[in-house]
Amino acid sequence: MNGEIQPMMMVVVALIVFGIGLFGLLIRKNLLIMLMCIELMLNSVNLCFVAFSKMHQSVLGDLTVLFVMTVAAAESAVGLGLVIAMFRTLKSVDTDQIQILRD
Amino acid sequence: MSLPILPWLVLSIGLLATILISVVRVGTKRPAQIFALLTLLATFFYSVTTVPSGVENVFNGAFEVSALTQVGLALFSLIGCIFVLGTSRYLTKEGIHISDYYHLMLLMILGAAVMIGSKDLISIFIALEVMSLPAYTLAGFRRHDARSNEAGIKYFVMGGAIGAVFLLGAAFIFGATGSVSIDKIFEWSKVAQGDFTLFYIGHLLVLIAFLFKVAAVPFHFWKPDVYEGSPIAVTGMMATVISAASFIVISRLIGIVDFGRIEWGAYAAQLKQVVRVIVVMSLVVGSAVLLTQSNLKRMLAYSSISHTGYLLLGILSSISHPQEIFSVWMYLFGYCLMTSGLFVLLSQSEPKADMGVELIDLTGLMKRSPYTTCLWIVFLFSMAGIPFTVGFFSKYFVFLSSVSAGETAFVVIAAVCAVVSAYAYIRPVALMVMRDADPSASNWKGSPVSTVVATVSALAVIYFGVLPGTIVQFLKGVPIGH
Numbered sequence: 001m002n003g004e005i006q007p008m009m010m011v012v013v014a015l016i017v018f019g020i021g022l023f024g025l026l027i028r029k030n031l032l033i034m035l036m037c038i039e040l041m042l043n044s045v046n047l048c049f050v051a052f053s054k055m056h057q058s059v060l061g062d063l064t065v066l067f068v069m070t071v072a073a074a075e076s077a078v079g080l081g082l083v084i085a086m087f088r089t090l091k092s093v094d095t096d097q098i099q100i101l102r103d
Numbered sequence: 104m105s106l107p108i109l110p111w112l113v114l115s116i117g118l119l120a121t122i123l124i125s126v127v128r129v130g131t132k133r134p135a136q137i138f139a140l141l142t143l144l145a146t147f148f149y150s151v152t153t154v155p156s157g158v159e160n161v162f163n164g165a166f167e168v169s170a171l172t173q174v175g176l177a178l179f180s181l182i183g184c185i186f187v188l189g190t191s192r193y194l195t196k197e198g199i200h201i202s203d204y205y206h207l208m209l210l211m212i213l214g215a216a217v218m219i220g221s222k223d224l225i226s227i228f229i230a231l232e233v234m235s236l237p238a239y240t241l242a243g244f245r246r247h248d249a250r251s252n253e254a255g256i257k258y259f260v261m262g263g264a265i266g267a268v269f270l271l272g273a274a275f276i277f278g279a280t281g282s283v284s285i286d287k288i289f290e291w292s293k294v295a296q297g298d299f300t301l302f303y304i305g306h307l308l309v310l311i312a313f314l315f316k317v318a319a320v321p322f323h324f325w326k327p328d329v330y331e332g333s334p335i336a337v338t339g340m341m342a343t344v345i346s347a348a349s350f351i352v353i354s355r356l357i358g359i360v361d362f363g364r365i366e367w368g369a370y371a372a373q374l375k376q377v378v379r380v381i382v383v384m385s386l387v388v389g390s391a392v393l394l395t396q397s398n399l400k401r402m403l404a405y406s407s408i409s410h411t412g413y414l415l416l417g418i419l420s421s422i423s424h425p426q427e428i429f430s431v432w433m434y435l436f437g438y439c440l441m442t443s444g445l446f447v448l449l450s451q452s453e454p455k456a457d458m459g460v461e462l463i464d465l466t467g468l469m470k471r472s473p474y475t476t477c478l479w480i481v482f483l484f485s486m487a488g489i490p491f492t493v494g495f496f497s498k499y500f501v502f503l504s505s506v507s508a509g510e511t512a513f514v515v516i517a518a519v520c521a522v523v524s525a526y527a528y529i530r531p532v533a534l535m536v537m538r539d540a541d542p543s544a545s546n547w548k549g550s551p552v553s554t555v556v557a558t559v560s561a562l563a564v565i566y567f568g569v570l571p572g573t574i575v576q577f578l579k580g581v582p583i584g585h
Contacts, residue, residue, distance in 0.1 A: 041267035052278035
C-alpha cells in the first residue's frame, strides 16, 4: 500500500480544485481569468472520472475524459470569441463593465 | 433495412449541406435560409411519418428512438420553421441576416434533438454542449451592441459553470454505480445495497445543472438579462427549444432510479420536498415580478420562469405517479406553440434607437393594426390560461395530475399564481385596445410571411384549445422510458 495513491484521495484533490475554480468564477472580475476557472472546473472533473475509473477497474471514466477535453476546447474557443467581441465594443474584459442589463 | 435514427440523420446532413452551400456561394444570403428551411421541413416530415410505437434503443443503448423523442424532434423542427420564416425581416433589419445564423440555429436544434434521445450521461453532456455553444454565440450575435455582448458573456459563463456542475454530478454517479448508462443505473438501483450518499450528491448535482438551464428559482438570475440582450429570434428559440429539451432530460434524470423500491423511499420523499420548494418559489417569484416589468422581453423571461413552476409541478407528480408525466408533455406542447407565436409577433416591432421593446410601444395597436392585435390577444390569453386556448388545457392537465398525485395544496398555490399572472398578461391587451397610441410608441411592421406564420400558430393555439382530445390521447399513449 505504501506509495500507492488511493482513488478517494484523488477525488478529494479533484473536489478541492473544483472548489478553487468555482470560487474564482464567483469572485474574479476579469473574464479571461473566469474562462480559466471554468477550464479548471472541467479538468478537476476529469481527475474525478479517472479516480473513479481506477476504483471500478473500468475504462469508461478514462474514455469520458477524452470527450470532456474536446468539449472544453470547443467551449474555450466560443468563450474567447465572445470576449473578443465584447473587447471590441467596450474596450475592456472586466465584468464591472457589463452591467447595462438591469431590472 | 429500417433506420430508426433517420430523422436525426436528415437534420445532420441538412446542416452540413447548409454550411457547404454558404461556403460555395459567398455574398448572398438566400441559399442558407432556403436550405435551413428545407432541412427543417424534411426533418419534420420524416419524424412525423415514421413515429415508432415502442421504444427502440440504438448505439448500444446510448440513444432512444421512441414516440417521445421523435415528436420532440418534430416539434423542434417546426419551431425552427416558424422562426426561419417569421423572423427573416427582423434579422435583415438588425443586420444579422447572414448564413452563420442559420448554421448555428440548426446546430442548436440538432443538439436539443440529440439530447432528448440520449440515455447516457456522457452523451447528454455532449448534446447539452452542442446545443448550448451555438446558443451562447447566437445570444451575442449582434456583436456591435454592448447589450448583446453582455447577454452572450453572461449566458456563456453561466452555461460553462452549469456544464461543469453536471459533469461533476455525472462523475459521482459513475463513482457510485460504475456506469454512466441510464438503463444500467436503473438496473443497479433495483439491486443496490449499502450507502448511497455518493449517488445522492451526484443525482442532485445533475438535476441542479438542468434546473439552472430551465431557470427555476433560485437558479433564475441569469435569465432576464440574457433574454433582454439577445436578438428576439434567438430569445424565442431559447425559450422554446432549449427549455423543452431540458425538461425532457429532467424527467429522464428524475426517473433514473427505481422509486418503487423501498430503499429509495426516503430519498424520493426528500427529492419531492426539494422540488416542492422550487415549484413554489418559481411560481411566486415568476408571477410577482412579472407584474412589475415594463420591458416585454424581460416580461417574457419572468413569464417563462413561472411556466417552469407549472412544469415542475407536473414533474413532481410524476415522481410517485409516472403515468402523470403526459401532463408535462402537454404543457410543453402548448407552451412551445404559444411562445414561438408570441416571439414572431414581437420581432415585428421597430423600436426607436437602441431601446428594447417596452409595454408602452403596444399602446393603441388596435387602431394602428387591428389584425395583429387579434393575434397578440390570442397568444396573451393562451399564456394567461384562459379557456378556448391551448394554454388553458396545459394548466388544466398539470393541475389534474397534481391533484391525483395528492399535491392539492400546491395546486391551490399554482392557481392563485395563475390568477395573479393573468393580470400581467391582460394589461398589455388593455393597453392595445383601450389606449390611444403614445407619441413615443414604436412602429409595428411585419412582413406578410411573418403575419401568416403567426396566424397559423394562433389557429393552432385555438384549435388545440377547443379540441385537445387527439393530442392528449396521443401523449397519454407515449411509452414512458426511465
